[in-house]
Amino acid sequence: MLERINRAYTQIARAQKALGRRINIMEVCGTHTVSVFRAGLRDAFPEGMKLLSGPGCPVCITDQGYIDTVLSMADRDDCLIATYGDMIRVPGRNGSLEQRTNRGNIKIVLSAEDALKLAKQNPDKKIVFVAVGFETTAPATAVIANEAIQQDIKNLFIFSNHKLVIPAMKALLCEKNNKIDAFMCPGHVSVIIGSDAYKPIVEQFKKPCVVAGFEPMQIIEAIAAICKQLADNTPDVDSVYPAAVTPGGNKTAQKIIEETFDAVSGCWRGLNNIDKSTLKLKEKFSQLDAEKQLGVKFVHEEDLTGCQCGQVLCGLIDPPDCSLFAKSCTPDTPVGPCMVSSEGACAAWYKYARRKRRSQ
Amino acid sequence: MVQICPQKKAKSMTAGDKILLAHGGGGRLTDELIHSVILPAFENQTLSKLTDSAEIRLGKENICFTTDSYVVKPLFFSGGDIGKLAICGTINDLAVAGAKPVVLSLSLIIEEGLETSILKKILASAAQAAKEENVSIVCGDTKVVEAGSADKIFINTSGIGLKLPVADVGFEKIAAGDKIIVSGTIGDHGMTIMSQREGMKFESEMKSDCGSVAQICAKAIEALGSEIKFMRDPTRGGLAATLNEIAAQTDLGIEIQESQIPINPTTQAAADMLGFDILDIANEGKVVIIVSAQKADKCLEICKSCKNGKNAAIIGQVIKSDEPLVELITTIKGRRIVQMPYGRELPRIC
Amino acid sequence: MCLAVPARIIEMKGDDAVADAIGNRIEAKTTLVPQVKLGDIVLIHAGFAIAIIDEDEAKKTWQLLADLDNFNKTDKRVSG
Numbered sequence: 001m002l003e004r005i006n007r008a009y010t011q012i013a014r015a016q017k018a019l020g021r022r023i024n025i026m027e028v029c030g031t032h033t034v035s036v037f038r039a040g041l042r043d044a045f046p047e048g049m050k051l052l053s054g055p056g057c058p059v060c061i062t063d064q065g066y067i068d069t070v071l072s073m074a075d076r077d078d079c080l081i082a083t084y085g086d087m088i089r090v091p092g093r094n095g096s097l098e099q100r101t102n103r104g105n106i107k108i109v110l111s112a113e114d115a116l117k118l119a120k121q122n123p124d125k126k127i128v129f130v131a132v133g134f135e136t137t138a139p140a141t142a143v144i145a146n147e148a149i150q151q152d153i154k155n156l157f158i159f160s161n162h163k164l165v166i167p168a169m170k171a172l173l174c175e176k177n178n179k180i181d182a183f184m185c186p187g188h189v190s191v192i193i194g195s196d197a198y199k200p201i202v203e204q205f206k207k208p209c210v211v212a213g214f215e216p217m218q219i220i221e222a223i224a225a226i227c228k229q230l231a232d233n234t235p236d237v238d239s240v241y242p243a244a245v246t247p248g249g250n251k252t253a254q255k256i257i258e259e260t261f262d263a264v265s266g267c268w269r270g271l272n273n274i275d276k277s278t279l280k281l282k283e284k285f286s287q288l289d290a291e292k293q294l295g296v297k298f299v300h301e302e303d304l305t306g307c308q309c310g311q312v313l314c315g316l317i318d319p320p321d322c323s324l325f326a327k328s329c330t331p332d333t334p335v336g337p338c339m340v341s342s343e344g345a346c347a348a349w350y351k352y353a354r355r356k357r358r359s360q
Numbered sequence: 361m362v363q364i365c366p367q368k369k370a371k372s373m374t375a376g377d378k379i380l381l382a383h384g385g386g387g388r389l390t391d392e393l394i395h396s397v398i399l400p401a402f403e404n405q406t407l408s409k410l411t412d413s414a415e416i417r418l419g420k421e422n423i424c425f426t427t428d429s430y431v432v433k434p435l436f437f438s439g440g441d442i443g444k445l446a447i448c449g450t451i452n453d454l455a456v457a458g459a460k461p462v463v464l465s466l467s468l469i470i471e472e473g474l475e476t477s478i479l480k481k482i483l484a485s486a487a488q489a490a491k492e493e494n495v496s497i498v499c500g501d502t503k504v505v506e507a508g509s510a511d512k513i514f515i516n517t518s519g520i521g522l523k524l525p526v527a528d529v530g531f532e533k534i535a536a537g538d539k540i541i542v543s544g545t546i547g548d549h550g551m552t553i554m555s556q557r558e559g560m561k562f563e564s565e566m567k568s569d570c571g572s573v574a575q576i577c578a579k580a581i582e583a584l585g586s587e588i589k590f591m592r593d594p595t596r597g598g599l600a601a602t603l604n605e606i607a608a609q610t611d612l613g614i615e616i617q618e619s620q621i622p623i624n625p626t627t628q629a630a631a632d633m634l635g636f637d638i639l640d641i642a643n644e645g646k647v648v649i650i651v652s653a654q655k656a657d658k659c660l661e662i663c664k665s666c667k668n669g670k671n672a673a674i675i676g677q678v679i680k681s682d683e684p685l686v687e688l689i690t691t692i693k694g695r696r697i698v699q700m701p702y703g704r705e706l707p708r709i710c
Numbered sequence: 711m712c713l714a715v716p717a718r719i720i721e722m723k724g725d726d727a728v729a730d731a732i733g734n735r736i737e738a739k740t741t742l743v744p745q746v747k748l749g750d751i752v753l754i755h756a757g758f759a760i761a762i763i764d765e766d767e768a769k770k771t772w773q774l775l776a777d778l779d780n781f782n783k784t785d786k787r788v789s790g
Contacts, residue, residue, distance in 0.1 A: 040694020058710040085706035111757020136712035188712040191761045243767035352696040565733035626733035
C-alpha cells in the first residue's frame with residue numbers, strides 16, 4: 001500500500017516538474033470533497049499538488065429562488081413536501097424546512113419511490129417531490145414520473161432542479177481565470193453517464209479526466225493517474241473505478257432521462273446560467289410538473305451579500321479565504337449553501353480541517 | 361462564460377428563536393441551550409460542572425444524584441426497549457461518576473390511549489433490568505395526558521448512588537499522556553433506532569447496545585482507583601460529542617486512531633447507507649474511560665473481562681495541544697478533526 | 711455528490727428487490743438494471759440499483775482494503 005502512495009508522490013513530482021508549477025486537480029464531486037477530508041488526504045500531499053473543490057454539490061448549486069419556492073409550498077396546508085435529507089437545513093429568505101418540521105407536512109424520503117407511496121397514501125394532499133441531484137439521482141425521478149403516469153396518480157408533483165455535470169465542467173474551463181489542470185471525475189455520476197462522456201472535455205480542452213470511487217486508495221490512484229498524464233502530456237479519459245463504471249455507462253438510465261426530461265438553461269448558484277445544464281420535465285409530463293400545476297415559479301434573484309460561495313464552487317478560492325468563513329458563516333448559522341450542505345466545501349473545511357478555533 | 365453571481369443574504373433564523381429538535385440531540389445546539397438558557401436560570405456551582413451525576417455530601421456520605429428522561433421512538437427495538445433504557449441509562453450516569461447505583465425513581469407521562477399491555481411490557485422490562493443491576497425503584501409518579509400531547513409514553517428516572525471510596529474521577533484529573541478506552545462497538549443504538557423509524561425502516565441484524573456499564577466502571581475503579589481519571593457514557597452525540605466535551609473542559613487535545621475504534625461492520629454499512637458519521641451516533645451501553653498510560657493495558661483487560669466490555673479497545677490518547685481539538689488519524693494515516701456534532705443526524709442522498 | 715452502497719440482491723419480484731449490505735436488508739428497485747440476477751452485487755442510490763458491480767474488479771478493491779489493514783499495523787505515516 002505504501003508503494004501506491006509513493007507512486008502517487010512520484011507522479012506528482014514529475015507533473016510539477018513538467019508544468020513548472022503547482023498542479024491543481026479539481027475534484028468535481030461533493031462526495032469526493034468529503035471523502036478527501038475524511039481520509040485526511042487534503043494535507044497529505046506535497047505542496048506541489050492542490051485539490052480544488054468543484055461545484056458537484058447539488059445543494060450548494062441550488063438556486064436561492066428554488067429553495068424559497070419549496071418553502072412557500074411547505075407553508076401551504078394542501079401540500080406535503082417529500083425531500084431527501086440533504087435539503088432540510090438549507091436556509092431560504094425565511095427560515096428552512098427544518099424550522100417548519102413542526103407543521104407535520106415535511107417528510108424525509110430515502111427513495112424517490114417513497115414520494116410516490118406518499119402520494120398514494122395521502123390522496124387529499126399534493127405531494128411535492130423536491131427533485132435535486134445530478135445524473136446519479138435523476139433516473140429515479142424519471143422512473144417515478146413514468147410510474148405516476150402509468151398508475152394515473154393525480155397528486156404527485158415533481159419540482160425538478162436536477163443538474164448535469166458535463167456542462168458545468170465545460171463552463172468552468174471556459175472561465176478565463178480558472179486554475180484547473182485536470183479533473184477527478186465523480187464516481188457515481190459516471191456510473192450513469194459512462195467514462196466516455198468525458199471525452200469531449202479531453203478533446204476540446206486537453207485536460208485529463210480520471211473517474212474515481214470514494215475509497216481513499218482509489219482517490220490516491222486517481223491522483224497518480226492524473227499526474228502521470230500531466231507529466232507525459234497525454235490527457236485522456238481513465239477510470240480507477242472499473243468495478244462500477246463502464247465506458248458507456250448505464251444505458252437504461254440514460255434512456256429514461258432522455259425520455260422524461262429536457263436539458264435546458266439553468267442557474268447554478270454562484271455560477272450563473274449554464275446552457276443545457278438543468279433537467280425539466282418534458283411536456284408530456286406537465287400534469288406532474290409542480291411549476292405548471294401549483295402556481296409557483298422560481299425566479300433567479302441577485303443581490304449583494306459578501307458570500308463568496310461562487311468563487312469557492314469554481315475552485316478560485318478556498319473556504320478559509322472567504323471573509324465570512326467561520327465568523328458569521330458557520331454550519332449553525334450558514335450564510336451560503338456551501339456551508340449548509342453536508343457536502344459543501346465550506347462545511348467540509350469547517351468540520352474537518354484544522355484551524356484556529358479559540359477566537360470563534 | 362461563468363460569472364460569479366452574488367447572492368441575496370439568507371436570513372437564517374438563529375437557533376435561539378425557537379427550540380429545534382437538534383437542541384435535544386446532545387450536540388452543539390444542546391450545548392448552546394444549556395449554556396445560554398438553562399445554566400443562567402439556576403447559577404450554582406454543582407450544576408455548572410455539568411457532570412453526568414452531581415456529587416453531594418450528605419453528612420458523612422458522598423452520594424451521587426442524577427436524572428434522565430427517555431423519549432425514544434420506537435418504544436421497542438432490537439436489543440431493548442424504553443423500559444430497559446430508562447433503568448440502564450440512569451444507572452450508567454451514576455456508574456461513570458464512580459458511584460454504586462442504589463435506588464431509582466420512575467416517573468411516567470403516558471399518552472391517553474396507550475394499550476395497558478404495552479405499559480405492562482415496558483414496566484416488566486424495567487423491573488428486570490433493575491433486578492439484574494441490584495437497584496430498587498423506590499418512588500415514582502404517573503401522569504396521563506390527552507391524546508396528541510405526548511408520544512405514547514415518556515419516562516424519567518432519577519437515581520442515587522454511593523460514591524465508591526477510591527473513586528477520584530473528574531475533568532481536572534485528566535492529563536496529557538492519558539489513554540482513552542472505549543468499552544465496545546460504537547453507534548449500534550442510534551443506528552438500530554434509525555433503522556426502525558418510520559420513513560427510514562429497513563430490516564437489519566443490528567442490535568442496540570442498551571445495557572449497563574456499572575460492572576465495568578466498578579471493577580475498573582476498585583482495581584485502579586485514581587488511575588481512572590474520568591469516565592463518561594457516550595449517549596446522544598456519540599463518541600464525537602463525548603471526546604469534544606473532554607477536550608473543551610480540559611483544554612487538552614485528543615488524538616484517536618480510526619483503525620482502533622471498534623465498529624460492527626453491519627452498523628458501519630447502515631451508517632454508510634444513510635450518509636451518517638458513526639462517531640456522531642448515540643450509544644446506550646458504552647463507557648469512555650480516560651486512564652493513566654501505565655494502567656491502560658490493565659484497564660483494557662478489566663473491561664474485556666466484563667459482560668458488556670468484550671470488544672473494548674484503546675483508541676487513543678490525551679495530548680498537550682494549543683487547541684482543544686479532537687483529531688483522528690485515519691486508516692491511511694492522514695489526519696482530520698472530529699467536530700462536536702450538530703445534534704440532529706439527517707440522512708443524505710446527494 | 712452521491713452516496714451509493716454496494717449490496718447483494720437476495721430477493722427479486724418484478725422490479726422490486728431486497729438486497730443485503732452486511733446484514734442490512736435494503737429495498738431497491740431494479741428498473742434501471744433490468745439485466746440484474748439474484749446474487750448480483752449492485753450499487754444502490756436513492757432506493758434504486760444503478761449498476762451491477764463486476765465482482766472481479768470489486769475483489770481488487772477489497773484487496774486494497776485488506777492492504778490497508780496491514781498498513782495500519784505499521785507506523786508508516788502519510789502526512790507529516
